[in-house]
Amino acid sequence: MFETFAALLFAHVLADFVLQTRWMVARKRQFGVLLLHGVLVLLTAQLSLGHVTAWPLLALAAAHLIIDAVKTYGGFDGLTGFLCDQLAHLATLVLVGTLVPDLWASGFWAAQPMLPPLMVIIAGAVLATRAGGFATALLMRDHEVSDTPEDEGLPGGGATIGLLERGLIYLLVLIGETGGIGFLVAAKSILRFGTVSGDRKATEYVIIGTLFSFGWALIVAIAVQKLLIHLPPLEIIPKAT
Template sequence: MVETLIALLFAHTVADFVLQPNWMVTRKRHPGVLLLHGSLVLLTAQITTGQFAALPLLTLALLHLMIDSVKTYGGFTGLTGFLIDQATHLVVLAGVALWSPSLWDTGLWTARLPDPMGAALPHLFTVGAGAILAIRAGGFAIQLLMQGHALSDKPEDNGLPGGGATIGHLERALIFLLVLAGQIAGIGFLVAAKSILRFGTISGDRKATEYVIIGTLFSFGWALLIALGTQSLLATLPPLEITAQWP
């Protein structure tokens, strides 16, 4: 069952955070755009599981559309709405995996891909889903959080366009990689480096300092939790024996 859940989770992260650009999010009240997103949810689930005529996947896409409709037309646009929306999607993914745990085992990839490639795919899906959640989803979550702490002149306003968001993506990517590599202590050096580099731009401005601290702590904490969750999910999979297959 865990492989099915991982395949569905990876499909969800791709559909929600990679294949859903800003124009789609802003126009989601239009039924056509909402249906397009639902179609992408179904397509990504079909591709990752290798199942193209499975009723559980169609049910998954319909439930995804229902959840998004409630969020969109209900006006739940803040961080709380985002977190509840994603948590509900995760519950649906788990429910579908429990309903049809053999989706992965009977799918195209299990039958067609020889080991070690077939055995490695769930591991790759897990890392991919974790990276998307840590980097892309984390960026959206921080943006929603910081809406409640808006400054008239943000610290990055005089810097590169989009520079702050890019820094956030990079720092969460580094934290994710450090945790998976077993080098959690390296996060401390990352915190110190960012503090030193930011000191000159916010020194003496209490509002800007607090703005940066809130965003940084949330960004680091988000990436750390996702990375630890990814580690835990990887631990549920059978270990890869690539050396045994390729002497």
């Protein structure tokens, strides 16, 4: 079951956060674009599991389309909609992995036991960095003020900083060096102090965004650690206990 879920999670992350472009997101209300996304969901699942034809994957792609259609046409474009959408997708992955646990074992890649944990690590990295960026941006959209420090910074600088900090936290947790997270928090606090000092709105804006961004990366990293326990070990990643 866990190998099947790992491959499906990897496929989902590829379809939703790597192969789905901004052009597709902006035009997702068009049925053809929505259907194209469904095709990508099916193809990535087939590729990840090593199955050319498998009815559970068709059902999974159909469920993905239905969930996305509800979110898109229902106008659920905020953080709550994003989180509910992703939780619904994860629920379908768990369901398929539970009902058809031998999808991985009967697939083309079954003889490669190192692939599932590697897929989980890569999927977690994308979820921590790229998906975390989307979630943080949706949260901060409701807290934007005209005099935030981002208005005077480099174009896209805040997003890049967030991506790097989430990536570092994810890496630190996986390699068992969680003490480095405290150093990261302290370093960011010092570097940001001169920018937001004396500006309560800017300070609160930075604190909210930082705490959410750090928390997101921590949750993803811990979840990946827990999942890796049930998969063949990778020597480069210490197993959680």
